[in-house]
Amino acid sequence: MLEKTNLKYYFFYIATSVIIVAGFKAASEVIIILLLAIFIASILSAFLNFLTAKKIPKLLAYMILISVLAVLILLLTYMLNSSLTNFATNLPDYEQKIKDSIVLLINYAQEFGFTVNKDEILKAINFSYFFKFTTDIIGNIGSIFSKALLVFIGVAFILSETKVFEKKLKVIFNKDKTRLLNFRLFSQNLQKYFTVKTFTSFLTGSFIFITLFFFNIDYPILWAVVAFLFNFIPVVGSIVAAIPAVLLSLVAGDFEVTIWLIVIYMIVNITISNVLEPKFMGKELGLSPMIIFFSLIFWGWILGIVGMFLAVPITMTLKIAFESANNTRWIGVLLSDLSRRNSRI
Structure with a gap:
């Protein structure tokens, strides 16, 4: 009790x-x-x-x-x-080109006996x-x-x-050296996170720009900047960033290019998110997947779309701050992804 x-x-x-x-x-x-x-x-x-x-x-x-x-x-x-x-x-x-492409796909499906309501789909x-x-x-x-x-x-x-x-x-902190050391540790980890995340996001945007430029997709700089920014949003960010370029390749009517774009987007994001970031950032900075998901909802509700971009940095900041002090370290552990590190509790 x-x-x-x-x-x-x-x-x-x-x-x-x-x-x-x-x-x-x-x-x-x-x-x-x-x-x-x-x-x-x-x-x-x-x-x-x-x-x-x-x-x-x-x-x-x-x-x-x-x-x-x-x-x-x-x-x-x-x-x-x-x-x-x-x-x-x-x-x-x-918009018109995409509708024309969808009509071709519907006609193709109907040839194989599928019943598709063309008018409803085009209306949607x-x-x-x-x-x-x-x-x-x-x-x-x-x-x-x-x-x-x-x-x-x-x-x-x-x-x-x-x-x-x-x-x-x-x-x-003149008389409390421990707190000063904890704050410095907090600052170093926070700086490490932002530096690595910005670097990996820049790599993502650069690879996407080169790919789109190579395949002659319209507005490669715009979609590269979108890829850079949306890399700060975990899970859904890379998916959303890929949609415009993939749709533009469909508009051009080159389905082979579309497949290549989807594959390259997946390779770039999986490699950078799952290989480079953990290697540079360190496993101790990992957030729980559940915390990442709810932080997107929470900070998106408070700060709008910008809150979704800042959700992980803000939550990571709180986690590092909590772990820097002994009396709040348990909160940092709750926010952590213990599957990626050995518990030091």
Whole structure:
């Protein structure tokens, strides 16, 4: 039987969690910008440390990273806006071609005696929602760019405060060396996760771009960026990222290319997700598959579509934070995939 004191603590923690979640949901737009700035800064800080280790002055290294980030944001915004605009313009043609391909498949099936309601199937194929989604993105490109600018400024400030932040930690944990070591371990593991995940996502996008360019699929840069971003969403991300390119190959009427694309997408994602990531990341950073699934639902509900991209990084951050302290390590174990490591409990 639980003691009354412990019971009060449990209710207090539950009530506090509910209030925090409600606050996150109410302030989701601000939270998204803050989290993106923190996560991107965590990735870039690894490169900042690498440059300073090569005897490059910190100010010069800082300016190099910020300049590269600014150029990347501008290039990506321009290329995505251009690709999406052309894609939205050609979308009605793609819709008609896909319908024509489906009619051919239905006629082919009917030749073998299958009964297929052609009118119902064609009626069900409606690209209006996808067209609206694409045009909404194009229409809001200015808003997206302004938020990207806020993230950029946030990253610049966080990177500029790295050394000062370390001094603050030494002052805070002056009499508790264990907590300081735990926090450093947490920071190192978090940085390791983001660096490896970004690297593997970049590899995924690069391989997809080369493949699509080789097979002459429209908008290879756009679908490569989609593959890069959706690689941060486990399980369903790689499947969703493959759909546009596969559909465009079907539109072209080349079924052999379609099969090749499906096979290559599977090989790239399986190899990178199941071979490279565990090797570079380390088995100790693994999340339970159940936790991954529910984190996608939970953070997607709180932060929207961006929450699905950030679901695993946020949950991984919480797991690493919990495992860094002895009194909360049991929560980190609950979030872990113990099938991929030896328990140290």
